[in-house]
Amino acid sequence: MSEAPKPEPRSPEAATAAVQDGEDASLLHPELLISDLLRYGVAASLALVTLGTVVTFFRHPDYLVSSEALQRLTSPHPVPHTLGDVVAGALAARGQAFVMAGLLVMMAVPVMRVALSLLIFRQQKDRLYVGITATVLAMLVLSFLLGAAH
Amino acid sequence: MTPFLFMLVVLGFSVGAGLLGSLLGIGGGLILIPVLTLLLKVDIQYAVGASIVSVIATSSGAAAAYVRDRMANTRVAMFLELATTAGALSGAFMSGLVGGRGVYLVFGGVMAWSALVMLRRMRASAEAPVPADALADRLALHGSYWDESQSREVSYRVTRPLAGLGLMYVAGTVSGMLGIGSGALKVPAMDLAMRLPLKVSTATSNFMIGVTAAASAGVYFARGNIDPFIAGPVCVGVTLGAWLGSRHLMARVNSTWLRALFVGVLLWVAFEMLRKGWAP
Numbered sequence: 275m276s277e278a279p280k281p282e283p284r285s286p287e288a289a290t291a292a293v294q295d296g297e298d299a300s301l302l303h304p305e306l307l308i309s310d311l312l313r314y315g316v317a318a319s320l321a322l323v324t325l326g327t328v329v330t331f332f333r334h335p336d337y338l339v340s341s342e343a344l345q346r347l348t349s350p351h352p353v354p355h356t357l358g359d360v361v362a363g364a365l366a367a368r369g370q371a372f373v374m375a376g377l378l379v380m381m382a383v384p385v386m387r388v389a390l391s392l393l394i395f396r397q398q399k400d401r402l403y404v405g406i407t408a409t410v411l412a413m414l415v416l417s418f419l420l421g422a423a424h
Numbered sequence: 425m426t427p428f429l430f431m432l433v434v435l436g437f438s439v440g441a442g443l444l445g446s447l448l449g450i451g452g453g454l455i456l457i458p459v460l461t462l463l464l465k466v467d468i469q470y471a472v473g474a475s476i477v478s479v480i481a482t483s484s485g486a487a488a489a490y491v492r493d494r495m496a497n498t499r500v501a502m503f504l505e506l507a508t509t510a511g512a513l514s515g516a517f518m519s520g521l522v523g524g525r526g527v528y529l530v531f532g533g534v535m536a537w538s539a540l541v542m543l544r545r546m547r548a549s550a551e552a553p554v555p556a557d558a559l560a561d562r563l564a565l566h567g568s569y570w571d572e573s574q575s576r577e578v579s580y581r582v583t584r585p586l587a588g589l590g591l592m593y594v595a596g597t598v599s600g601m602l603g604i605g606s607g608a609l610k611v612p613a614m615d616l617a618m619r620l621p622l623k624v625s626t627a628t629s630n631f632m633i634g635v636t637a638a639a640s641a642g643v644y645f646a647r648g649n650i651d652p653f654i655a656g657p658v659c660v661g662v663t664l665g666a667w668l669g670s671r672h673l674m675a676r677v678n679s680t681w682l683r684a685l686f687v688g689v690l691l692w693v694a695f696e697m698l699r700k701g702w703a704p
Contacts, residue, residue, distance in 0.1 A: 305491045305498070312488035316481065316663060323656045327431070330653075337427040355648035373652035377477050380659060381641045383484050384634035391502060402563070407502055410635065413509040417516070418642035 304394040311390055315383035319376045326372030333369055385414050427653075434464065434654065435661040438478065442665025444689070445482050445607075447626075447682065453479050453604035454693045456658065466654055472603035473649035476641045478662040479605040483634030485666040490627035497567045497624055500582060500614070501632045507589045508610075508632060511596020512639035518601060528701030532694045534598070535608060539690035554619045557583040569624055580621050588618040600640035605633035608690055622683060 331337055360378065363371025388411045395403040425433075441455040453475035460471040490496040560566065560582045568579035591613035599606040607629045614625035644650055 305494055308498070309488045309492040312484045312491070316484050316488070319481075320660055320663060323660055326652065327656055331428065334427075339426055355646055355650070370652045373656040374650075377650060377652060377655055377659060378645070380477055380480050380484070381638055381645070384480060384638040387484075388505070388635060391498070403499065403502060406506060410502065410505045410509055413513060414635070414639055417509070417513050417639040420513070420517075420643065 304391075304398075307394070308387060308390060311387055312383060315379065315386060319380040319383065322376030322379060323373050324376075326369045326374075326376060328369070329372060330369030385411070385418075388414060430464070431653075431657045434460070434657040437463075438658045438661025439665040439668075442478075442482055442485075442662035442667075443669040445486075445605075445662070445666060445669070447669050447685070453602075454608065454689075456662070457602075457604070458696055460654070460658075469649045470651040470654050473644050473651060474655035474658040476603040476637050476644050477650060477655045478658045479599075479603075479637040480634045480641060481659045481663040482666040483605065483630050483632075483637065485663045486669065487627075487631040487634065489667075489671055490630060493570065493627075495569050495624060495627035496631040497565070497582075497620065497628045498631065499563065499567070500565050500588075500618070500620065501628050503563055503565065503585065504588055504592045504610075504614075505632055505635050507592035508596035508599070508636040509639040511593040511598075512600035512636050513596075515597035515600025515602075516640040516643040518597065525701045528697045532697030532699075532701060534594075535690050535694035535697060539687050539694060543687050554581045554583050556581075557585065560585050565618075567624070569621070571623070578621065580624065581619070583619050584617050588613055591617055596636050596639070599633075599636050600643075603640070603644065605637055607633055608686075608693065611686070626682070 357378075360371055360374045363374070388407060392404065392407040392411060395407055437459045438456065441453075441459070444455060445453075456475050456478060457468075457471050460466040460474065461468050466474075487496060491498065563585060565582040565585060566580065567582075568577050570576075571578045592610065595606045595609035595613060598604070598609060607626075610629040610632060611622075611625045614620045614628060615622050620628065641650075
């Protein structure tokens, strides 16, 4: 990132100009790609969480009036904790399963960000950073595998 | 309190935590865990589970804006994530082995120490020259950012990358252990050890926190510590707050004020942690 400093970094014109110059925008502006991935990933996650919350209250109208249900909801109890649980719950149109799916999307966003960084560094032929990024990605994948085996 | 009202209260607190967190470069988990457990009587295991997801939400939401504005140094972030993810992995597994009280005590001590160090540097604000570092040159860590309050592009040099790496391993371990972003440890590591400007340190910390938290979130999910009923509203609220903070406040906040606010929060959190470790 050694191009001339822009007085207004937030302006979308910078990205458009790069495309018009016939150059690959992702090469010159990896920041924009990463920023978009983060934004859309978070948006997708929040949409799922919100949808799931609406479904939950729709299926459990007593949650709006009863205070007994809260006791049950905030004390220790089993929650879906495998991918299978979440998929099965979502298929049964359980609101909390949609919320959980949204939370899983949120957890996946940083992993996808690192994967995208890896592609960008490869495109820039930056060997050192390809190595660094690949190691970080490997550790993230390892953590999810170790968590599942735990 | 009905579940509906409970959810609204959680949502409200989460917006506040997200706002403050994005300004300070912390995930907001430090504010949320005491609120959820002490005020709303949520079981600690679910509070930690909700916190770790909210930490990813804050980081990703705020980082999207910081990266676009080229405030976050993505190369420094990538390099240091080597240490934070390794630390988070160790921490998530160590949390089962080490007693909770011991962790709180050590953590409280570290926080108080970083607050004092930052306070001292706030008084002696004269900028000393940054020593040259061959590894930092080799990794091309140096950068520049647009300073809104000065209306000019400020370039900076980075030093001591290995010291940063070591401190980040500690930050990652704490993050994995307690389910927090530990931005309060990441910011001083970059600001004080590696000599990045505070605004860049804050933005880069935010950018890194998501990856650190993701490394431990998998373990918490598999343990069944992430309850959608609590983590859902926390996640939405925190993202909203973080978006408001980074979008509308960050560029206008003066560095000195930001640092003073940060020191205040550090001291408060240190006190909370020490108290928790002291009393069973």
